Amino acid sequence: MTEHFNGLTPAEDELLAVLAEECAEVIQIISKIQRHGLRNYHPESREVNAYTLEREMGDVRAAMKLVCEAGIARESTIHLLADEKLKHIERYLHHSVVPATLNGTGRFNAE
């Protein structure tokens, strides 16, 4: 079999595709919430948008776990970078406050 130019194994390519797909689903529900609101719901499934956002964010988290377990990304680096993001994002927010940072384990910790 010819190796692909990007050097990804089929398993790495598949897991990155799963992560991209789940990220796209988060983007889709955010767009629905911005158009119709958190309390609106899907007309057929009747699932409330706020719950769909939680479900899709959980799917992203699961895909991230699989990507880390495959050695594509490092959980420890992700947690460090998330803490850095929390330290700097507030200055760019117009309406929100950032009350917590991650404690290096992926869980939020009040400062």
Ligand SMILES: [Mg+2]
């Ligand atoms: Mg999903």
